[in-house]
Amino acid sequence: MAEYSIDTQGLLCPMPVIRAQDKVEELQPGDRLEVLSSDPGAMNDIPAWCRINGHTVLEKVQQGREVRILIEVGEG
Amino acid sequence: MSQVRKAAVLVSGGLDSMLAVRVLQEQGVHVEGINFYTGFCVEGHTHAIRKKDQKKDKRNNALWVAEQLGIKLHIVDIVEEYKNVLINPKHGYGANMNPCLDCKIFMVKKAVEWMEKKGFDFIATGEVVGQRPMSQRKDTMPVVSNESGANDLLLRPLCAKNLPPTLPEREGWVDRETLYDFSGRTRKPQMALAKEFGFEDYATPAGGCCFLTDESYSVKLVDLWKARGSRDYEMDDIMLLKVGRHLRPRENFKMIISREEGENNFLQGYKNRYITMRVSDHPGPLVLIDGVANEEELALAGRILARFGKGKRAEEVTVEITPPGEEGYEIQVAPMPPSQIEQNWYI
DSSP states (O other), rough: OEEEEEEOTTTTTTTTHHHHHHHHHHHHHEEEEEEEESSSTTTHHHHHHHHHHHHHHHHHEEEEEEEEEEOOOOOO | OOEEEEEEEOSSHHHHHHHHHHHHHHEEEEEEEEEEEEOOOOSHHHHHHHHHHHHHHOHHHHHHHHHTTTTTEEEEEOOHHHHHHHSSSSOOOOSOOHHHHHHHHHHHHHHHHHHHHOOOOOOEEEOOSSSSSSSSTTTTTHHHHHHHHHHGGEETTTTTGGOOOOOOTTTTTTTTGGGGOOOSSSOHHHHHHHHHHHHHOBBTTOOBBBBGGOOOHHHHHHHHHHHHHHSSSHHHHHHHTTSSSSEEEEETTEEEOOOOOHHHHHTTTTTTTTEEEEEEOOOOOEEEEEEEOHHHHHHHHHHHHTSSSTTSSOOEEEEEEEOOTTTOOEEEEEOOOOOGGGGGGBB
């Protein structure tokens, strides 16, 4: 298992989802990806994207307009 | 047991593509969705900017639809490639700056590339003959099939019976008899089918899902191109066209004036790239200066800006001007009387 992080701050949805999706494509099942965003919309969109594509959201935190979501990559 | 065929369906988040997916699923086809992001999609952005919209449901309709239907969704960033579609549309524009036919051709072409890469069998869309004045007409639908390179691998399940049989139909991957013959602008057949499938909640975007079909947005885009002497844009440009009041008091610069707190915060994010201005001794909006303005013109912008803040009736207000990456400085100006703000300054 490896851990990765991407910073999508300054981008509005769906760009944070696209950045997360493109990064996950490079990763292996069990890897973890931290996504940082400044769009509160990511709090809904990234978990929705994870649910439909078989990945797990381990953590989801919003402080003000800053969002941090931790994903565990699924089998895909 | 026959092979399960795989279809890539263009999913916008609206009802038609939702129905197209379900029609294929009913036939045992494995479906995955593709959603294209051009930068002009209404979906997403604006609710993240304006404060009043931040309280609204923030769901992304394409993701929501995919979840309801139990399919995977692949969102594809085509922002850079889309520039050529918008700047040089072979088939021209619609009522505004919407290159709908070229856009559809381009998206289907990208879907063909995706289909080939992922080993899918065919493509489907929720298009209906006669539904849209430009891209969904009897004479333009074959243009989409042919110029995209999809040819007879492009199936439109909602109106297939009005069109020649495609390869998936001829090969029996789908049963043409169970497909539909919808046509025209009426939404009644789609709503009836939605009811039949048990879809109670679905997005009904008024005027489509693209800012380019919006007249005031298109006017701002044309103004931007004219002012720069070049039909080009960056992502930040197209985002900023969605935000605030735009006034061009002189040819060489325009003002983007926030209308509320959410837009204020959003425009703050651009202070390292644009001159920003605000009235410092009264509450009021933030302004970005797009273009080149000398001190006299910045003073003019300050007078206009003061008109939109709480100090509009003061004899004089203090305006802070902050060039990108530099310390701000202050000037004193008299707020401009409304009668002196020319209507043709508004873009």
